[in-house]
Amino acid sequence: MSQRQYKRHDRSDIFIHWFNAVCWFLLLVTGLGLFGNPEIDPLGSGYPAFMRSLVGGGGNLLIIHVTLGLIWAGGLLLYMLINFKGAVFFLKEIFMVDPARDITWMIRKMILMTAGPKLLGKNSELPDQGYYNMGQKAFAQASVVGGVVIVVTGIIMFLSDQTLGAEHMALVSWSITLHYLAVGLVFAGLLVHIYMAAISPEEKPGFRSMFTGHVPEDYAKHHHKLWYERVKDNPSSEV
Ligand code: HEM
Known part of the structure; x- marks a missing residue:
């Protein structure tokens, strides 16, 4: 017999979670390419050199990283404004x-x-x-x-x-x-x-x-x- 289903997330919660996950992934990929000091670079200097060559230099990589960061923060802020009740529920539950x-x-x-x-x-x-x-x-x-x-x-x-x-x-x-x-x-x-x-x-x-x-x-x-x-x-x- 199939069980009763209970609602856990609405569509906006699901969207913002995966939006957040995709932004995190892209920010990590671009951010790790910005390391300029090989001594503290977790992936070795080959990775930043590869990323920079991919986008035409460190300056472009920085612009991409900052733009992604602003899209990420702006998206989360917009979600909080549109789904204020859901955001308050989330913050109350976790804290x-x-x-x-x-x-x-x-x-x-x-x-x-x-x-x-x-x-x-x-x-x-x-x-x-x-x-x-x-x-x-x-x-x-x-x-x-x-x-x-x-x-x-x-x-x-x-x-x-x-x-x-x-x-x-x-x-x-x-x-x-x-x-x-x-x-x-x-x-x-x-x-x-x-x-x-x-x-x-x-x-x-x-x-x-x-x-x-x-x-x-x-x-x-x-x-x-x-x-x-x-x-x-x-x-x-x-x-
Ligand atoms: C492949 C990547 C990811 C998977 C498979 C994943 C999976 C999930 C799932 C299944 C839930 C729901 C848990 C529940 O309601 O019972 C959840 C919740 C959540 N996720 Fe993710 N997630 C991923 C990436 C991320 C990232 C990158 C972040 C933020 C840095 C994040 C932050 C959260 C938060 C804050 C919650 C609510 C609290 C919690 O359940 O831990 N997730 N995630």
Whole structure:
């Protein structure tokens, strides 16, 4: 018998998620080509040289990277204005943490995924989670805070080429450092995010929901019990 389906994402949420993912990919591909110092270049100096030759020089690559960054930030801003309710719902869900329940979930989940249930004994049960579990919240918090840092520092770095003078040297140097750190932090989370969302077999219904918008009742009940309790009589409402 086919199960009841519960609405998890509407079309604008799905669109903005994949828009964000495509922008991240293109920004990484172009950004890694901008490294000018081979000693700190993670891919070796061959990659920047290849990217620069592809687009006719470093100046063009920088223009492409900055334009992509502005399209990315502008798209996210537009989404927040058009779907204000959805954006507030998302921010509330990811930043509202119940320390006792959520931190316990996080610690037990990490032990279960690495050492297995034996180590936890009677305590291997995971506390119920809401619309997002604590792992999803941690990554989403890092990508929101990291995203803001990346955009603000990117704009300062861009202005440093155009208008900012020598008196702003400290601001520009800090921006470069924070830009790299924020990208590194979000990228590290992204590796776990992609594994959990697209490869881990138990999360397959969640992955499909990023295309269809819906998850089956069993998945909702088992993975997001507190959310399921809220919407169980109204499967067409996410909130
Ligand atoms: C191949 C790339 C990606 C895949 C397969 C993927 C997959 C998914 C899926 C399936 C969900 C829904 C989880 C649920 O509602 O239960 C999700 C949510 C989310 N994704 Fe992605 N995603 C990718 C790239 C990205 C990128 C590049 C970012 C941002 C840097 C991102 C940020 C988020 C955030 C903030 C959420 C909501 C919180 C969460 O579920 O972790 N994703 N993603």
